[in-house]
Amino acid sequence: MKYVVQPGGQLSGSHRVPGDKSMSHRAVMLGALAEGATEVTGFLDGDDALATAAAFRDMGVVIEGPTDCRMIIHGAGLQGLAPPPGSVDMGNAGTGMRLLAGILAGQPFDSRLVGDVSLMKRPMGRVIEPLAKMGAVIESGSGGVPPLQIRGGQALHGIHYDLPMASAQVKSCILLAGLFAEGRTSVTEPAPTRDHTERMLRGFGYPVDRVNGVIGLDGGGGLTATQIDIPADVSSAAFFIVGASIAPGSDIVLRHVGMNPTRIGVINILTLMGADISVLEPREVGGEPVADLRIRHADLHGIDIPEDEVPLAIDEFPALFIAAACARGTTTLRGAAELRVKESDRIAAMAEGLDTLGVENEPTPDGIVIEGGTLGGGTIRTFHDHRIAMAFAMAGLRASRAIEILDCDHVATSFPRFDHLAVQSGLKLAIG
Ligand code: S3P
Numbered sequence: 001m002k003y004v005v006q007p008g009g010q011l012s013g014s015h016r017v018p019g020d021k022s023m024s025h026r027a028v029m030l031g032a033l034a035e036g037a038t039e040v041t042g043f044l045d046g047d048d049a050l051a052t053a054a055a056f057r058d059m060g061v062v063i064e065g066p067t068d069c070r071m072i073i074h075g076a077g078l079q080g081l082a083p084p085p086g087s088v089d090m091g092n093a094g095t096g097m098r099l100l101a102g103i104l105a106g107q108p109f110d111s112r113l114v115g116d117v118s119l120m121k122r123p124m125g126r127v128i129e130p131l132a133k134m135g136a137v138i139e140s141g142s143g144g145v146p147p148l149q150i151r152g153g154q155a156l157h158g159i160h161y162d163l164p165m166a167s168a169q170v171k172s173c174i175l176l177a178g179l180f181a182e183g184r185t186s187v188t189e190p191a192p193t194r195d196h197t198e199r200m201l202r203g204f205g206y207p208v209d210r211v212n213g214v215i216g217l218d219g220g221g222g223l224t225a226t227q228i229d230i231p232a233d234v235s236s237a238a239f240f241i242v243g244a245s246i247a248p249g250s251d252i253v254l255r256h257v258g259m260n261p262t263r264i265g266v267i268n269i270l271t272l273m274g275a276d277i278s279v280l281e282p283r284e285v286g287g288e289p290v291a292d293l294r295i296r297h298a299d300l301h302g303i304d305i306p307e308d309e310v311p312l313a314i315d316e317f318p319a320l321f322i323a324a325a326c327a328r329g330t331t332t333l334r335g336a337a338e339l340r341v342k343e344s345d346r347i348a349a350m351a352e353g354l355d356t357l358g359v360e361n362e363p364t365p366d367g368i369v370i371e372g373g374t375l376g377g378g379t380i381r382t383f384h385d386h387r388i389a390m391a392f393a394m395a396g397l398r399a400s401r402a403i404e405i406l407d408c409d410h411v412a413t414s415f416p417r418f419d420h421l422a423v424q425s426g427l428k429l430a431i432g
Pocket residue numbers: 021022023095166167168169170172194314315338
């Protein structure tokens with residue numbers, strides 16, 4: 001499936017983008033491990049989170065829905081998972097695989113994790129190493145990629161682990177394994193990363209502390225079912241925030257967006273670039289900050305992106321690169337080597353697409369330098385990466401010619417019905 005975006009247009013109206021992907025994965029996992037029935041609303045019915053739900057169904061957990069983004073998870077308790085009948089297929093979901101590896105490392109049964117072509121190339125050594133230190137036995141493909149063969153029946157023990165990279169997936173994997181470990185499990189991170197695991201564990205009544213930057217929990221507790229209202233995903237909202245910022249005449253409201261401080265780097269960076277973003281009615285829903293956002297077009301200017309914002313905007317750089325391409329002057333990103341191991345090598349994929357549109361750019365090992373200017377048109381390769389597809393769709397708002405975007409099926413991993421919402425809000429997008 002491909003998108004063809006005609007040049008021009010502006011974004012308007014009041015919209016709600018789908019539920020947060022990170023929280024949807026975690027809601028299924030913790031709901032499945034809890035005692036009792038957890039009700040989840042605002043669930044992301046995208047392929048990634050559905051793969052996580054399917055994995056737990058395979059392990060005997062009864063999950064009703066999602067129907068209209070509502071699901072009921074009948075928790076099996078921490079010791080209640082059953083052996084899956086075959087390999088567990090996590091599709092495109094790095095979060096699903098890395099977090100699940102932590103849970104499976106503590107089970108009495110063997111398991112095997114696989115994924116799609118993109119996931120089968122992604123580094124898993126970063127979770128295998130700390131899990132092995134906890135006593136887990138895991139084999140991977142050569143070079144530390146999936147499939148992961150996890151041997152059950154190992155007695156895990158708590159460790160302290162200094163994360164070598166700012167990764168919420170690695171942090172969460174270790175903390176989830178810690179639920180099954182003897183004693184205390186703790187981590188430090190080189191920079192703060194999204195803290196949904198910590199917040200949601202507390203929501204399920206499991207104590208997690210953070211003292212002087214050390215995040216820790218004691219094994220052997222229990223999770224109690226709860227009610228979770230998942231806000232709209234700020235990472236999905238990001239495409240519309242950028243689209244409205246770059247397209248003259250735009251004025252859009254995005255409702256009920258998750259505003260967790262560990263996720264709003266995109267808003268901070270765009271604000272530094274001169275964007276006009278108002279945060280309306282900030283409130284707290286189920287332990288997570290939420291707000292409506294109003295975004296109006298603004299003349300953006302290039303900046304040196306502060307490195308401490310990088311982990312807080314790690315999924316939003318494809319969209320931010322489009323903002324930089326439309327900004328006056330130079331935008332420089334450093335300290336973002338992690339972008340090279342996402343669903344695609346996002347620095348290389350974006351650089352290629354920007355070249356196609358005639359935007360001057362210079363990729364570096366850990367970032368990119370982008371000269372703002374005019375955008376042409378042409379054919380974009382997405383490398384089966386949802387966020388590359390959606391970023392270049394928004395570029396159409398400022399392009400001088402049509403943009404054809406190949407292989408857009410993966411958009412459904414995080415943003416089902418993106419094309420409908422994009423058209424409804426003013427993008428001139430058609431399915432080719
Ligand atoms: C995620 C963490 C980030 C992010 C991913 C979701 C999570 O990955 O890119 O989309 O839900 O924990 P890393 O931990 O690899 O930075």
